[in-house]
Amino acid sequence: MNTREQILHSAVQLFGTKGYHATSIQDICQLAGVSKGAVFHYFSNKIELLFEIHEVIIDILLTQYESVLKNDQTNSAVKLRQLINISVELMVKYKPYIAVLFREYKNLQDHYYTITKDKRDRCEAIVTEVIKQGMLNGEFRRDLEFSILAKLFFGICNWTYVWLNPEGMLTPQQISDNIWKLFIGGLAAGAQ
Incomplete structure (x- = not known):
């Protein structure tokens, strides 16, 4: 190091x-x-350190999310599963960074806050776009509000850092699989 x-x-x-x-x-x-x-x-100062901690995580997440979104070889359900896998994997690999990201986000100021918020918004927009594409192509139910679903996605995935134990009964991949099954079970066309 x-x-x-x-x-x-x-x-x-x-x-x-x-x-x-x-x-x-x-x-x-x-x-x-x-x-x-x-x-x-x-x-330059302590706030720049806090900003850099946020940047490390958000840049990894955004790069991987954008790669999933751009992949025209997979359908929306597969993309959603990949986004969940990426999110949970990040929670395990960077748990201390994630804790700071969520707990101290409110302390970012000025342009640091704006840059970080823009990147967070872009991550949410990618999830929203994947869900919207799935609705438009008939993979997912159309009677749900896609912008709320993106928030639910992050609500489920983001809080795994609090309770996920990498040495627990379930592996991070098994946890990702369960999140995906729950999410896709409620989204699948015909699941009304």
Whole structure:
């Protein structure tokens, strides 16, 4: 892990345990084993650190979501399943980052907030588009409001970081499969 990654990793740990406001730059320096000069070499201030934590996760999610959306070789149900798999996988692989993302999002300010919100909105728009395509092509029910379904999708997937235990009875893939079955069972055409 290089110095920048070590600083970011330390910030994630501290923001996740102490909270953004209770964590000082000095706390991050001590945990990372670096000087304040090293922190300020890579990050202008604490808010930029918080923003970068958000960027890491949202950029991964957005890149993978866009790849799914652009794949013309799969139908909407398969795309939706892939989006669920990506979401749950991210919750497992980046759980400390995810915790900070959800708990400290409100502390982003100014252009940092705007950039992050735009990317979050784009992720939601991709899920909405996949569901809408499925409705238009007859794969999914048409009597449901697709924008609400996208919010339900994120409500189900995003909260797995709270309770998902990678060493638990079910694997993350089995959890993804169950979410998909529940979601698609209610969406499937003829399931009214």
